[in-house]
Amino acid sequence: MGNDKRMKVGIIGLGAIGERLIQKFEQHPETQITAICDTNQDRLQMFKQRLQTAEGYTDYHTLLKSADVDLVHIAVPPKFHHEVLLSAAAAGKHILCEKPLANTYDEAAEMLAAVEKTGVVHGIHFPLAYSSAVDELIRQTADNELGRIKRVELNLQLPLWPRTWQQNPWIAGREQGGFVREVTPHFIEVILRAFGNVNRVESLIDYPENGTDCETAIIARAELEGGIPFLVNGLSGIAVKETFELTLYGDKKTLHFKNWTFLEESNYEQTGLPIEIIPNDESSLLISELVKAVKGEKANLVTFKEGLKIQEVLEQLLNRR
Ligand SMILES: NC(=O)c1ccc[n+]([C@@H]2O[C@H](COP(=O)([O-])OP(=O)(O)OC[C@H]3O[C@@H](n4cnc5c(N)ncnc54)[C@H](O)[C@@H]3O)[C@@H](O)[C@H]2O)c1
CATH class of the missing domain: 3.40.50.720 (NAD(P)-binding Rossmann-like Domain)
Structure with a gap:
């Protein structure tokens, strides 16, 4: 060389x-x-x-x-x-x-x-550590543009698990697969960056009875700094288009980070107004x-x-x- x-x-x-x-x-x-x-x-x-x-x-x-x-x-x-x-x-x-x-x-x-x-x-x-949409979400949160944040919610709606692009021998198994292990870490990273800590986690998980397949549902509640409730709601095998959404509900503004890319805001009159952001590589x-x-x-x-x-x-x- x-x-x-x-x-x-x-x-x-x-x-x-x-x-x-x-x-x-x-x-x-x-x-x-x-x-x-x-x-x-x-x-x-x-x-x-x-x-x-x-x-x-x-x-x-x-x-x-x-x-x-x-x-x-x-x-x-x-x-x-x-x-x-x-x-x-x-x-x-x-x-x-x-x-x-x-x-x-x-x-x-x-x-x-x-x-x-x-x-x-x-x-x-x-990848979300380098996302311009997430940077903007964190900036607005830090600058108090949302007002008092009343709840943070992570929704994972999965028609199919495993997804079509990730068919492999381990992803559907309980030992090392499942959408909680695969998907939530991306959002936990964002939440820890934005809020510092995740405390008092209580989680209910549904597993198939066979003992080896991964979870099919999760409902969890935790607390972020300042006692902000953090909810995780995930479900697979349902008749929807795949959707991942992190929502920060504020009393001035609500922010929605959707499907890894899109940032939207809501106010008291309108829901889901797109925020123009140029995505990063x-x-x-x-x-x-x-x-x-x-x-x-x-x-x-x-x-x-x-x-x-x-x-x-x-x-x-x-x-x-
Ligand atoms: N960062 C992301 O956005 C992202 C997204 C999806 C998955 N992942 C993670 O990436 C990792 C790989 O996922 P994947 O979907 O590519 O899985 P995969 O099963 O498609 O690929 C894993 C590869 O590793 C090989 N392998 C297994 N054991 C090995 C060993 N001891 N030595 C050398 N090769 C070995 C397998 O033959 C296979 O080709 C997982 O940890 C997964 O959680 C990351």
């Missing part, structure tokens, strides 16, 4: 999300993908053909021994984040981990301790921040410190903590 100063990236896990970020790392002027790894030979060969110059591995331990990798993106299923990440930290690689950080709180705590001990850069792939911004952090510059990352807090709320929503 000689004078090539681009950050060298290894991707571990070439599934739906590994593939999504491969495209972003390929397009980014300051990164190059030098190594890829998947236990599935077909996936590995497919990406070897596409990324001619990247080394291919079926064992992540071998990838981690390569000197030609500065940062790894860990995009394996959630229950494998822990083992891959501890090895990556021990190998001194900087890390971008998929969300949720881990499969349990204890795993997440151990992962945070490992990266702090070795001093590697650590970030989690939360969120994953590319994340990559730029990772590059900065690896160069030792100040960077905006959702680190494992926040990841552990998010994990704690997630485990409480799942009634596991």
Whole structure:
């Protein structure tokens, strides 16, 4: 590579999300993908053909021994984040981990301790951390434009789980799948950023009787700073169009963040007025921040410190903590 100063990236896990970020790392002027790894030979060969110059591995331990990798993106299923990440930290690689950080709180705590001990850069792939709509929602909240916030509500309406784009062996299982684990961490990150803490979580979850399939419904209540009630209402297998909506009800204004992208406001006369916002290329911004952090510059990352807090709320929503 000689004078090539681009950050060298290894991707571990070439599934739906590994593939999504491969495209972003390929397009980014300051990164190059030098190594890829998947236990599935077909996936590995497919990406070897596409990324001619990247080394291919079926064992992540071998990838981690390569000197030609500065940062790894860990995009394996959630229950494998822990083992891959501890090895990556021990190998001194900087890390971008998929969300949720881990499969349990204890795993997440151990992962945070490992990266702090070795001093590697650590970030989690939360696209909403780079969303201009969420930035605007947080700005308006901080500037008190909503007046007194009376309630924050997260509604997850899922006609289908798993969704058509994410068919894999683990996503419908109770052990590491389910929409509470998959979807709510994105919004918990936003809520912790906007409100500081989530306290007193009480959660009711419906599971199928077979003991192995993931939840079909959640109703939860918690409290944000200042005693603001926070409600989570999620349901799958229902006759609706897929909708994710975070609503902040204020006595001056209500804000609705819809389907990952759209910000709307309501007042006493009208509901759902669009707020014009130019969307960011969120994953590319994340990559730029990772590059900065690896160069030792100040960077905006959702680190494992926040990841552990998010994990704690997630485990409480799942009634596991
Ligand atoms: N950040 C986001 O917006 C977002 C969205 C959806 C999913 N995710 C997360 O991304 C991760 C991956 O999800 P996905 O939908 O791509 O899953 P997936 O099942 O499609 O892909 C996982 C890949 O990892 C491979 N793999 C499994 N064990 C391995 C191992 N030990 N070594 C190497 N490869 C291994 C599998 O063969 C598979 O190709 C999960 O943690 C998921 O929660 C993140």
